[in-house]
Structures are given as structure tokens and as C-alpha cells.
Amino acid sequence: xxxxxxxxxxxxxxxxxxHCQLLKRFLPCSPPYTIAxxxxxxxxxxxxxxxxxxxxxxxxxxxxxxxxxxPDKPPFxxxxxxxxxxxxxxxxxxxxxxxxxKLNKILPLxxxxxxxxxxxxxxxxxCIHLSVILCLACESESQLDNIPQEVVELINSYKLETFIxxxxxxAPLSKEEWIEQCKIWPTSYHPPTYNIRGITxxxxxxxxxxxxxxxxxxxxxxxxxQMMNAAIIIDPSTNEVIAEARDQVNSCSCCSINHEATxxxxxxxxxNSSATKPELxxxxxxxxxxxxxxWFNQKSCSWHPLRHAAxxxxxxxxxxxxxxxxxxxxxxxxLDETNHLLKKQKIKSIHVNDDEEVVNSQSNGRPYLCTxxxxxxxxxxxxxxxxxxxxxxxxxxxxxxxxKSDGALGSVHRLQGEKSLNHHYxxxxxxxxxxxxxxxxx
Amino acid sequence: xxxLSELRHQYYKFASVHIKMxxxxxxxxxxxxxxxxxxxxxxxxLEVPVGCVIVMDEKVISCGRNRTNETRNATRHAEMEAxxxxxxxxxxxxxxxxxxxxxxxxxxxxxxxxxxxxxASALSFIGIKEVYYGCANDKFGGCGSILSLHTNTxxxxxxxxxxxxxxxxxxGIMGEEAVSLFRNFYELGNPNAPKPHRQPIQQP
Ligand SMILES: [Zn+2]
Ligand SMILES: [Zn+2]
Numbered sequence: 001x002x003x004x005x006x007x008x009x010x011x012x013x014x015x016x017x018x019h020c021q022l023l024k025r026f027l028p029c030s031p032p033y034t035i036a037x038x039x040x041x042x043x044x045x046x047x048x049x050x051x052x053x054x055x056x057x058x059x060x061x062x063x064x065x066x067x068x069x070x071p072d073k074p075p076f077x078x079x080x081x082x083x084x085x086x087x088x089x090x091x092x093x094x095x096x097x098x099x100x101x102k103l104n105k106i107l108p109l110x111x112x113x114x115x116x117x118x119x120x121x122x123x124x125x126x127c128i129h130l131s132v133i134l135c136l137a138c139e140s141e142s143q144l145d146n147i148p149q150e151v152v153e154l155i156n157s158y159k160l161e162t163f164i165x166x167x168x169x170x171a172p173l174s175k176e177e178w179i180e181q182c183k184i185w186p187t188s189y190h191p192p193t194y195n196i197r198g199i200t201x202x203x204x205x206x207x208x209x210x211x212x213x214x215x216x217x218x219x220x221x222x223x224x225x226q227m228m229n230a231a232i233i234i235d236p237s238t239n240e241v242i243a244e245a246r247d248q249v250n251s252c253s254c255c256s257i258n259h260e261a262t263x264x265x266x267x268x269x270x271x272n273s274s275a276t277k278p279e280l281x282x283x284x285x286x287x288x289x290x291x292x293x294x295w296f297n298q299k300s301c302s303w304h305p306l307r308h309a310a311x312x313x314x315x316x317x318x319x320x321x322x323x324x325x326x327x328x329x330x331x332x333x334x335l336d337e338t339n340h341l342l343k344k345q346k347i348k349s350i351h352v353n354d355d356e357e358v359v360n361s362q363s364n365g366r367p368y369l370c371t372x373x374x375x376x377x378x379x380x381x382x383x384x385x386x387x388x389x390x391x392x393x394x395x396x397x398x399x400x401x402x403x404k405s406d407g408a409l410g411s412v413h414r415l416q417g418e419k420s421l422n423h424h425y426x427x428x429x430x431x432x433x434x435x436x437x438x439x440x441x442x
Numbered sequence: 443x444x445x446l447s448e449l450r451h452q453y454y455k456f457a458s459v460h461i462k463m464x465x466x467x468x469x470x471x472x473x474x475x476x477x478x479x480x481x482x483x484x485x486x487x488l489e490v491p492v493g494c495v496i497v498m499d500e501k502v503i504s505c506g507r508n509r510t511n512e513t514r515n516a517t518r519h520a521e522m523e524a525x526x527x528x529x530x531x532x533x534x535x536x537x538x539x540x541x542x543x544x545x546x547x548x549x550x551x552x553x554x555x556x557x558x559x560x561x562a563s564a565l566s567f568i569g570i571k572e573v574y575y576g577c578a579n580d581k582f583g584g585c586g587s588i589l590s591l592h593t594n595t596x597x598x599x600x601x602x603x604x605x606x607x608x609x610x611x612x613x614g615i616m617g618e619e620a621v622s623l624f625r626n627f628y629e630l631g632n633p634n635a636p637k638p639h640r641q642p643i644q645q646p
Contacts, residue, residue, distance in 0.1 A: 280584070292567045293605035301471040303539060304529060306564050309516060320514035369516055383591060384567065387582070391516035405604040406563075415588060420581050420588055422608035 065400070066379035069199050070410045070427040072417035073170050077178050081170040084112070084183075085137040087147060088119075089160035091130050099158065106150045107135050111419075113405045114171035116186040133185075137164050199426055209239055214400055214430045217376040220244060225252050226286035231313035232376045233394070236314050242373055243320060245312035249288040288407055289382035310377060310385035314392045316371055319424055371391045380407035381427075386415045389425060396426045470574055471548040473497055473552040474615045477576070480507040480520065481554045481623050487512065491623040494520040494553035496528060498545070504528045521553060525568060546572055554620040556613055559584035562591040566607050573611045576620030585611040 074083065091099055109115055121129040134155070138146050146157070147162075155162060167185040172178035178189035202210065215233055220230035228247040235242055285291060285298060288308040295305040331350055367373070375389060376394045381399070386408035389397060402411045409416060409427045416427045445605065473495055480493025484507035496504040506524030510516045528549075532542050546568045551557075554576040559563060562584025566575060573592065584591040594608040 127445070189468065260616060290606070292563070293569075294541050295567065305568050306522070306525065314517055315515055321514045337638055382559050382563065382564035383584070383589070387584070388517045390582075391558075391560065392511075393516070404496055405602070406606075418588055422581060 001268065017148075019402060027207040028068060032317075062431040063345045064431075066431045067202055067207060067210055068429045068431060070416070070429055071173060072412065072414070072424075074169075074410070075173075080182060081313060082178065083166040083184060084169050085164055086167055086295045087151075087162050088131045088165050089134055089136040089162045091132050091158070091160065093128065093130050096130055096132070097156060099154065102154060103132065103134065103151075106154075109133065114170075114187045114189075117166045119186055123361065131165075133163060133167070134160075180249075182392040194410045204235075208237075210398060210428075210430060213374075213376045214398060217378050218400065219247060221378040226250075229287045229289050229309040229377060231309040233313050233317050233370060234374045234376065236374050237372065242370070243313045243316035243393065245287065245316055246302055246307050247300070248287040248296050248307035248312050250286060250303045252287050272414055287379055288357050288383055289377075289379050289403055291380050292384065292406055306384070308382065308385050310375065310381050312387055313375065314370070317373075323365070336351075340405050371395065376396065379403050380409050380411055382406040383413055383415070386413075389424050390415060394425050396428065398428045398430050400430050400432055401427070463564035468613055469500070470552070473502070473550075474554070474576065475519045475554040475576065476502060476505070477554050478616065478619055478623070480505050481620065483628050484508045484520070486624055491627045492520045492553065492620075493557045494524050494551055496524050497550040497552065498548050502533075505578070515562060519558065519561050521551065521557055522564065523580070525550070525564065531590055543569060550574070553614070554616075554623070555579050556583040556585050558585055559591065562589070565609060566591055566618075568610050569607045572609055574615050576615055577615055577617040585613070 003168075012416075060411040096118065104118065107116065115133065117133050119131045121131070123129050134151050135147055154160070165185060167172070168187055172181050172187060172189045175189065178187060181187045213232060217230045217232050220232065221228055230244070230246050232244040233242040234240070285294070286297070289310075291297075292305075292308070295303065369392045370389075371393045372395050375394050375398070377397065377399045379391065379401045380403035381397070381401060382403065384407060386397075397409065399409070404411055406412055408414070410429075415421065416424055450528045452638060460544070461571040476495045476605060480495065480499075481491040482493070484493055485491035486561055487507075489508045489511050491508070493507040494505065495502045496506075496617055504524045504527045506520040506522070508520050509523060512518075528545075533592045547570075549570050551565065551573045552575075553573065555581035556575045556577065557573065557581060575585065578587050580587045582588060586592070592609050592611040602637070
């Protein structure tokens with residue numbers, strides 16, 4: 001699949017979001033902060049107290065923090081939702097039930113479960129017109145030769161006249177999208193009813209802890225010599241910090257995590273108020289996920305091209321796991337890959353216990369990898385880190401700044417929407433008070 | 443004797459992405475057999491059987507195997523193990539970053555299964571020259587199956603040059619052997635199946 005096709009929301013994403021009235025939750029203690037325009041930062045902007053990220057206890061004062069869900073598919077303008085071509089036919093209402101039953105059996109609409117098979121059109125004076133979707137059509141050609149044989153038989157025996165029409169490719173995310181979609185071909189809309197992962201919003205308590213942990217990550221990301229990416233893995237059921245890490249791609253003695261230095265010396269965590277833009281640009285160079293191909297260009301004492309913050313945090317969490325559950329070694333059930341290959345080979349497979357809920361808590365209380373845990377990252381992870389978080393089964397990812405060069409969770413790729421992966425996390429962006437803040441960092 | 447680069451050159455004439463059995467050049471098969479050896483060691487240690495070797499100047503300079511269960515770290519794939527081994531060695535020898543970049547740009551990776559999205563990214567970051575793999579990985583594959591991270595066709599969202607590095611990638615080298623290892627592993631390793639009778643073989 002070409003990734004360039006999925007290029008979507010960048011820094012301006014939130015604006016589009018609010019425009020589309022997609023899922024968006026403001027932190028408590030509103031009034032909600034609205035972003036007027038992505039203003040270029042000025043020296044005055046940089047001096048505003050809101051940018052002082054070190055104040056851990058003032059979440060309620062950060063009126064403008066907001067948490068935005070980054071969905072599986074890129075947001076599309078209401079009137080430009082992607083469509084796919086299908087073969088359809090007008091049918092006699094008498095045959096509707098039989099035909100739909102037969103079609104659903106021989107050719108269910110894979111990946112188009114939101115699309116209704118039958119369209120009912122009320123023409124003039126109670127004359128009802130029924131059309132049914134037969135099968136997917138080739139996007140380029142209009143020939144009938146790609147229709148499966150069984151469908152051709154149905155066409156012949158019911159003397160159907162086929163035509164090509166369009167249906168919306170993705171399920172609607174909002175009522176507005178649904179109304180637009182139905183103008184093309186009817187779809188069904190299921191408003192989200194669950195709130196397991198915060199997709200439909202966060203409680204005040206949870207918003208506050210998200211805010212607190214993101215601040216902790218921001219504190220961690222800033223060291224004396226450079227700005228780096230930082231990662232903190234949290235068990236949200238207890239708010240316990242499972243692991244934390246900074247980038248170790250290029251580090252100096254000051255970069256190793258020192259809790260006293262990071263949590264007490266707030267002056268160091270605030271961007272130098274007299275900093276000008278050229279100086280600020282250097283900050284982004286140290287962020288591994290932003291510059292994964294340029295690791296050798298920086299001066300440092302110790303280095304490793306692949307030790308991005310998320311990778312190191314995962315390693316730290318696995319070390320903790322081994323220490324805590326020493327002597328409880330067992331064969332992990334990471335067999336999905338094998339299982340999948342076998343299915344491909346058409347070998348009948350035995351049931352594999354890879355269900356998240358089942359492996360979540362083993363009898364000894366040992367979690368399966370990072371199942372159920374959240375990770376806070378200052379920058380949107382690169383493809384390597386984002387995939388590492390799939391492998392380690394992280395439940396939710398929160399990041400503050402988008403990564404335009406290699407971001408895998410919405411900016412360049414969108415791994416949370418890759419259906420083939422064996423695990424899917426929910427992704428959120430935590431918006432800082434000033435939309436332009438990240439621009440000046442990069 | 444014909445040199446390897448010449449052989450490779452001839453071989454490219456018909457190798458596109460996947461090649462059929464029997465068309466492989468003997469060197470490539472020989473190195474893939476060594477990667478399969480690594481996968482078997484992983485298998486004997488009750489790990490998902492994936493193995494790899496890194497080759498420079500026609501010599502194996504590093505090898506790796508999946509160690510995700512042992513480490514409780516699902517990112518410890520064969521490729522990551524082999525790369526980390528090399529980095530450690532090169533740093534011990536006192537190589538600079540730029541020398542390491544130079545070294546990686548001469549390295550060939552032979553791995554039994556298509557690198558996943560994580561490993562395919564890592565291989566691009568270090569700037570590997572070329573990758574040969576066994577079976578495709580259509581669940582996680584980062585070299586054509588799900589994403590194509592070995593190419594540099596992806597553009598950054600800002601459109602600027604981020605220094606993205608591409609590498610040539612060829613699949614289907616002894617893919618059946620790789621799949622049959624997976625199959626055997628699955629039959630033995632299934633946690634719902636009776637415990638395997640054999641003892642895990644300790645690595646020397
Ligand atoms: Zn990264
Ligand atoms: Zn991998």
C-alpha cells in the first residue's frame with residue numbers, strides 16, 4: 001500500500017476536527033479554548049506563562065488543554081468521503097428477500113459492513129424502486145468480466161440489469177457524515193456507546209491524570225543540552241508508573257534520567273524566554289522519532305541509532321516484568337503470527353488463546369506484556385516505535401506533538417487503522433495551550 | 443571464479459520482488475540456510491522461529507534470532523538482535539558514528555520472514571544495503587505486505603527531505619522452509635496443546 005495516499009492530518013488537524021464536529025473533549029474547567037489560527041510564535045508568545053510546562057499541580061488552570069481522539073481513518077470533508085464502485089441492479093420487490101439472502105451467502109460485503117445491501121427509493125406516487133448491491137466493481141474498468149460466476153448466474157436467472165454505482169468506503173463517524181453518505185447509497189450509523197478507551201470522552205478525573213502524565217513526559221523530554229522524546233508507561237488502573245525513558249540515540253552525561261533534576265529544577269524545563277527561533281530549531285534535532293535517519297549527524301558521548309524513547313521504555317517495562325515475576329517463566333502465547341501464516345496455508349488451525357481479555361490477567365497477576373497500559377510520548381512516534389507499541393500490546397497512546405517526518409499515528413502513516421495488525425491501540429493527541437508551540441520546537 | 447557482486451547483478455535481471463524456487467543464486471541460498479539455522483535455535487528455545495544473518499564482504503558478521511518470550515520484550519526480533527550485536531562490537535572497536543554508517547551501507551540482511559514494520563523501519567534508519575527474506579508476513583510486513591518502508595516513495599507530511607533511506611528487498615528465498623518451521627512451532631508451541639516432551643536446548 002502506498003503510504004503517501006494516507007497523508008492526512010498534520011498540525012492543522014484539530015481545526016478540521018472541530019469543523020467536522022468529530023469526537024473532541026475539552027478538559028474540565030472550560031471555557032473551551034478555541035484555536036483561532038496557527039499563529040507563528042513570537043518572542044512574546046514564548047514568554048507567556050502558559051508555556052511553562054513544569055507546573056504539575058496546576059492542571060485546573062490549564063483551561064486550554066484538550067484531548068483529541070485520532071481515529072483509525074483520516075478525517076474527510078463531509079462532501080468528499082471516499083467511495084468505492086459496486087455493481088448494483090434494480091430488482092422486483094417480490095424477489096428482494098430471496099436475492100438478498102442468496103447474495104449475502106455467496107458474496108458478503110467484506111469491509112463494507114456499514115453499507116446497506118438494498119436501496120429503497122420512493123419515486124413518484126408510491127412507486128417504490130429497489131436496488132441491490134451485487135458485488136464490488138473494478139475501480140478502473142467498467143467491464144462485467146470481473147463479476148463472480150455465481151453472481152452472473154443470479155443476474156441471468158433473474159434477468160437483472162446491472163449498473164455501476166458508488167458507496168462510501170468507510171463507516172460514518174458522525175450523524176452528519178451519515179446523512180451525507182446516505183445521499184450516495186444508504187449506510188448504517190452506530191454512534192459509539194462504549195467508553196472503555198476514552199474514545200467517547202474522558203471523565204474529569206481521567207482528563208486530569210492524562211494532563212498530569214503528559215506534563216511529566218514533557219518534563220522528562222527536556223534536558224540541559226537538548227530536547228528529546230520521552231516516554232512514560234502507566235498502568236491506568238492504578239496510575240502507577242511502569243517505566244519511563246528518554247531517547248538514547250544521542251546522549252550526554254546530563255541526559256540520563258535524574259529524577260531530582262527533572263522534577264525540582266523547573267527553570268530548566270521552561271523554554272528559555274530569550275530564545276530565538278534559530279536556537280529553538282536545534283531542539284528538534286535531538287528528537288529521535290523526528291529525525292530517525294539523521295542520528296549520525298549529532299555530537300554526543302553515547303549513541304545508538306535505534307534507542308528511541310518508546311523502545312527504551314518498553315525494554316525498561318520488560319526488565320521490570322522479569323524482576324517482579326521472577327521464577328514465573330512460561331511460554332508466552334505470542335502465536336498470532338504463526339497462526340496467521342498457517343491459516344494462509346489453509347491448514348486447519350486449533351484455537352489459539354490470543355484474545356486480549358483472556359491473556360490480560362494471568363492467574364499469577366502477571367500482565368501479558370503491556371496489555372492494559374498507556375504510554376505518554378511527547379512526539380508522535382515514528383513507524384519503528386509505533387509498531388513496537390503494537391507488538392508490546394499497549395492499550396492507549398497519548399502524544400503532544402505531531403511528527404511530520406515519520407509520524408505513524410496520523411501524520412504520515414496511520415497504524416491504528418491497519419486492519420491486518422493483530423493488536424490495535426487507541427490514539428489520542430493532547431493539545432497544549434498554544435497550537436503553534438510545536439511548530440517552534442521543530 | 444565469478445565474484446558475488448557480478449552474480450548479484452545477473453540475478454537482478456530476473457528477480458523482481460518474489461522469486462521462484464530454483465532460481466536463487468547459490469550464495470543467497472547458503473546465507474539463507476544460516477538464517478534458518480538461527481530460526482531453528484529460536485524454535486528450540488520455544489521462541490517464534492525467525493532467524494537472520496548479516497553479511498558483509500561475503501562473510502557473516504552477525505546473526506540474530508527471535509528472543510521475545512525470554513526477554514518478555516516483544517520487540518526483540520531477530521533483526522534487532524543482530525543489529526544490536528553489531529553495534530556493540532563496532533563501538534567496542536572504537537568506530538565512529540560515520541564509520542558505522544559506512545559499514546551498515548555495505549551490509550546484506552538474510553532473514554527467514556519478511557521484516558515487520560518495526561524492523562523494516564529500523565533497517566532503513568541504519569541504512570542497510572539490501573535485504574533477502576523467506577516467507578512474506580502479510581500481518582505485520584513492512585517490506586511490501588502492509589507498508590513499503592524499504593522504498594523511499596513515502597513523503598513526509600511537511601514535504602521536506604528527511605533523509606529517508608531505501609534498500610533493495612527480495613522475498614521468497616526458501617520461503618517454504620521458513621513456513622514449515624512456523625508450522626512445527628505452532629503444533630508444539632500451542633499453549634493449549636500438551637506440553638512438549640523435549641527440553642529447551644540451551645545456547646552454548
Ligand atoms: Zn521512534
Ligand atoms: Zn520485526
